Amino acid sequence: MATTLDTLRRHHIAPTPQRLAVADYVLAARTHPTADEVWAQVRKRCPTLSRATVYNTLNLFVRKGLLTTQVVKEGTLVFDPHVGAHHHFVDVRTGKVYDVPWEALTVSGAQALRDFDVRDYQVILRGHKRRT
Amino acid sequence: MATTLDTLRRHHIAPTPQRLAVADYVLAARTHPTADEVWAQVRKRCPTLSRATVYNTLNLFVRKGLLTTQVVKEGTLVFDPHVGAHHHFVDVRTGKVYDVPWEALTVSGAQALRDFDVRDYQVILRGHKRRT
DNA sequence: GTCTACAGTTAGACATATTCTCAGTGCGTA
DNA sequence: TACGCACTGAGAATATGTCTAACTGTAGAC
Ligand SMILES: [Mn+2]
Ligand SMILES: [Mn+2]
Ligand SMILES: [Zn+2]
Ligand SMILES: [Zn+2]
Numbered sequence: 001m002a003t004t005l006d007t008l009r010r011h012h013i014a015p016t017p018q019r020l021a022v023a024d025y026v027l028a029a030r031t032h033p034t035a036d037e038v039w040a041q042v043r044k045r046c047p048t049l050s051r052a053t054v055y056n057t058l059n060l061f062v063r064k065g066l067l068t069t070q071v072v073k074e075g076t077l078v079f080d081p082h083v084g085a086h087h088h089f090v091d092v093r094t095g096k097v098y099d100v101p102w103e104a105l106t107v108s109g110a111q112a113l114r115d116f117d118v119r120d121y122q123v124i125l126r127g128h129k130r131r132t
Numbered sequence: 133m134a135t136t137l138d139t140l141r142r143h144h145i146a147p148t149p150q151r152l153a154v155a156d157y158v159l160a161a162r163t164h165p166t167a168d169e170v171w172a173q174v175r176k177r178c179p180t181l182s183r184a185t186v187y188n189t190l191n192l193f194v195r196k197g198l199l200t201t202q203v204v205k206e207g208t209l210v211f212d213p214h215v216g217a218h219h220h221f222v223d224v225r226t227g228k229v230y231d232v233p234w235e236a237l238t239v240s241g242a243q244a245l246r247d248f249d250v251r252d253y254q255v256i257l258r259g260h261k262r263r264t
Numbered sequence: 265g266t267c268t269a270c271a272g273t274t275a276g277a278c279a280t281a282t283t284c285t286c287a288g289t290g291c292g293t294a
Numbered sequence: 295t296a297c298g299c300a301c302t303g304a305g306a307a308t309a310t311g312t313c314t315a316a317c318t319g320t321a322g323a324c
Contacts, residue, residue, distance in 0.1 A: 016301065035282080050303040055282065071206050075310080076281060089248045104245060107255055109237040116221045116230070119259035123239055127251035148272065167311075182274045187311065207281080208310060 011064040021046040022057045023066070032070060032078040032088075032097040072097050072124060087123040098129065143196040153178040154189045155198070164202060164210040164220075164229040204229050204256060219255040230261065 004023045008015045021042050026033065033041070039054045058079055061067040068080045072088050078097060087100035100123070110118045136155045140147045153174050158165065165173070171186045190211055193199040201209045204220050210229060219232035232255070242250045 014300075018302070036280090048303080052283085052304080053302055056302085069206075071203060074201075074203050074209060077206060089245070089250070092251070098248070100245065100248075105239055105241040107237055107239050110255075110257060113221070113232065113236060113257075115262055115264055116232075116257065117260040117262055118221070118257045119224070121255055121257040123242075123253055123255050125242060125245075125248065125250045125253040128249045130247055130249055132247060146271075150273070168309090180274080184275080184312085185273055188273085 007066070011061075011066055013060065013064055013066075018046060018049055018053050019057050019060075021049065022054060023061070026058070026061070026067065026079055027081045029079075029081060030099075032072075032080055034073075034076045034078055036076075038079065070097070085120065085122065087125065089125045089127070089129070091129045092126050093128060096129070100125065139198070143193075143198055145192065145196055145198075150178060150181055150185050151189050151192075153181065154186060155193070158190070158193070158199065158211055159213045161211075161213060162231075164204070164212055166205075166208045166210055168208075170211065202229070217252065217254070219257065221257040221259070221261070223261045224258050225260060228261070232257065 002010075004020055004027065005015055007027065008019060008023060013019060022038060025042050026038055029038075031037075035054055035058055036051075038058065039049065039051055042054070043049050058067065062069055062079075065083060066081070068083050069077045070080050070088060072078060072090055073095060082099055084102070086102045087105055089098045089100050090096070091098070105123050107121065107123060110121060134142075136152055136159065137147055139159065140151060140155060145151060154170060157174050158170055161170075163169075167187055167190055168183075170190065171181065171183055174186070175181050190199065194201055194211075197215060198213070200212045200215050202212050202220065204210060204222055205227060214231055216234070218234045219237055221230045221232050222228070223230070237255050239253065239255060242253060
């Protein structure tokens with residue numbers, strides 16, 4: 001597996017201790033964390049990390065293609081290391097956001113919308129996660 | 133057509149001048165306005181209207197089933213007088229949100245997701261609106 | 265006809281998410 | 295060594311939304 005350092009270099013991001021710490025956490029996250037959740041977690045290992053640096057770093061990672069942002073929760077953006085197309089399920093009781101693979105759902109009709117030139121889309125599902 | 137006054141009464145909402153003014157605007161809106169956009173518009177006819185009353189009124193209308201909220205724009209909720217199920221298209225250049233009729237798209241596969249008890253869903257499309 | 269209860273409204277304070285400003289830090293290079 | 299420059303960090307600023315507490319207007323009790 002590639003190290004976090006290699007990943008940053010491949011995306012032309014100068015590796016600093018703060019960026020490495022943020023990347024170690026957020027690129028492995030499966031919880032769709034908010035910026036403040038990233039800050040809270042990464043600060044445990046990097047206590048001087050400022051909120052501004054977290055936002056700067058996350059926005060940089062988005063520009064460089066390492067992360068995407070998702071507008072699925074009220075009041076805050078979430079960050080997603082899964083940059084390929086996929087869908088999302090939101091548990092209405094907990095607010096947690098889960099990935100739904102692209103192949104799991106099929107959407108038909110989008111190319112027939114004459115008023116809209118659709119560049120991308122996703123399905124947002126809401127309900128209760130089943131205990132597994 | 134039913135008057136706004138009748139609509140409020142049918143939904144068991146005591147009609148005040150402020151509520152009537154907000155309802156007149158937001159129930160006819162096709163732009164998915166934010167709370168502050170509602171405030172800016174309605175204040176033209178009702179200059180003493182406060183921001184608190186706009187939020188109180190919009191949230192009341194949502195509880196009473198006159199409006200829904202949609203999480204489709206970064207940083208703010210939008211209000212939607214279209215309470216039935218439908219999809220949304222976001223113009224990435226302007227940020228404007230357009231309705232896509234429920235029947236225009238078909239989503240298959242949701243009932244096969246064993247981890248999730250899906251209560252509702254919608255497709256969010258992004259791209260460029262074609263000039264018509 | 266007053267009194268009173270109470271829902272509704274208001275201005276401003278508060279909470280939270282995100283961006284901005286600007287001074288400080290550290291490192292590569294002349 | 296000195297400079298330049300990207301990066302970092304503290305706090306201010308901005309924006310959305312909620313809360314508080316005082317005020318208003320009206321419907322019913324007396
Ligand atoms: Mn990549
Ligand atoms: Mn209705
Ligand atoms: Zn995701
Ligand atoms: Zn809509």
